[in-house]
Each structure stands twice: as structure tokens, then as C-alpha cells.
Amino acid sequence: MATKASAKNVTLVRAMRVLDLFREHERLSLPEMAALSGLPKTTVFRMAGALEEMGFLSRDDRGTYRLGLRFLEFGQLVTERLDLRRVALPVMQALRDEVGDAVNLVVRDGREAIYIEKVEALAPVRVYTRIGRRAPLYAGACPRVLLAYLPEDEQERYLQEVALVPIGAGTITDRQRLRAVLREARQNEYTVSHSELETGSAAVAAPVFDHTGQVVAGLSVAGPEAHYGSDRLPDLIDKVKRAAAAISRRLGWRGG
Structure with missing residues (x-):
């Protein structure tokens, strides 16, 4: 039995590698x-x-493969079941309408942040973020705000081990x-980044708390770096912090 189980595990690992x-x-x-x-x-x-038969891969007439539609089904289920995303979206849309730039929501997945929701900027300006994108916790305002609120020992272990x-x-x-920068982010409840995940872009992020007071997400506005000068930053910071607090309250947070 153990040998069969091990063989199945190897098969699964190889399938995931593909x-x-x-x-x-x-x-x-x-x-x-x-x-x-x-x-x-x-x-x-x-x-x-096998993956093609199950719908996880599809093959075209030239014999090349791409991800199959089965992933859309699972992805839609995950999206629909993310209560955080549903709670945050109206606030994110209102924030985008106020500031004009893209608004992002990220959560932590191990040593990375993953973007689970985005509201596009009013102007057709490309920035680096997209739903499903991953980024290291140390880089960019939105991922870094998650790192700032990790327990001190866990944060330090991360800082010592990550490249x-x-x-x-x-x-x-x-x-x-x-x-x-992490100490300042936790003290001020926001952080700012310039050209960290993409040269020429900037972002302002604040933490989102749940009903227990734990940080469960980061909320940010992001756009061209030229939009994030010292004359505009105070207003952006205030709006992002207010929006993050509004989402937190919807999640049951009773903080300040």
C-alpha cells in the first residue's frame, strides 16, 4: 500500500511540474x-x-498545448467563494473613482503575495498588476504591507532567509x-513604493484587518510614478487608509 501511495504522489508531483x-x-x-x-x-x-483527457490541458492542430477550460471552472469557484473579494470590491471601485488609478487587493500565500482582485484605472495606463499575479513580500507597497504585520519572529526569519x-x-x-521601512509601515499603517515591481510605477498600500484584528489583505492604489509626487501623496495615503478601514469594518474589525 505504501508503495502504491508513493507512486501516486510522484505522479501528482510530476503532473504539477508540467x-x-x-x-x-x-x-x-x-x-x-x-x-x-x-x-x-x-x-x-x-x-x-491524461491532463488533456481531464480538461486541464488542451491541444491544437499543431500539437501544442495550453491550459484547458477546466481551470476556468475551478478559478471561478475560487473567485466566487472569496468572501474578502466580494466585500472589498465595492470599496475598491469607489476608491478607483476617487483617485483614477488602479486599485489592487492582495493576500499572503506563504512567502508571496497574490493579487486576488483589481479594479482598472480610469485612464488606459498599463501597470504591472493583474489578478493571479504573485510577488515577493519584500517588493512593492501592497505585498510589503503584509510582511510588515507578520509576527516579529516570523518576519525576521523571512528577512534572514529570503534573497x-x-x-x-x-x-x-x-x-x-x-x-x-517595515517598522515605518506598521507604525504609520501604510507604505509607499516607487519602481519596486516595475520601473516607472508607484503604489500606496494599507492593511486590511479581520474581526480578530489580524491583517488578512493589503489594499493599494497603483499607477505611473509621475502621479505619486509629494504634492499628491498625502491625499492618496488618506484615501487608501480610509478605504482599507472601510473594508476592515465590513469584515467585523472594530479598531480605530
């Missing part, structure tokens, strides 16, 4: 999947066939500076 390739690639051939995954071609062929890799021109890669 599916993970499609995070960065829209379409892949079988040879490309084998090369990128490091798995034998026969294994990839078998995995791709602070530059992503944008302004990514903070000095640990001492990052510690200081």
Missing part, C-alpha cells in the same frame, strides 16, 4: 515541456495525455533599509 510550466508559457509542445520540466519525454507524453532580488529600479535589496 502544469506549472504554463505559468510563464502560453503554449508549449511536448519536446518543450520535456526540456523545461526535466522529465523524460515518455513521462511528459503520458502526463499531457532580496531586484525586480524594478527601486526594489529595496538592503536588509537594514527594508527593516526600517
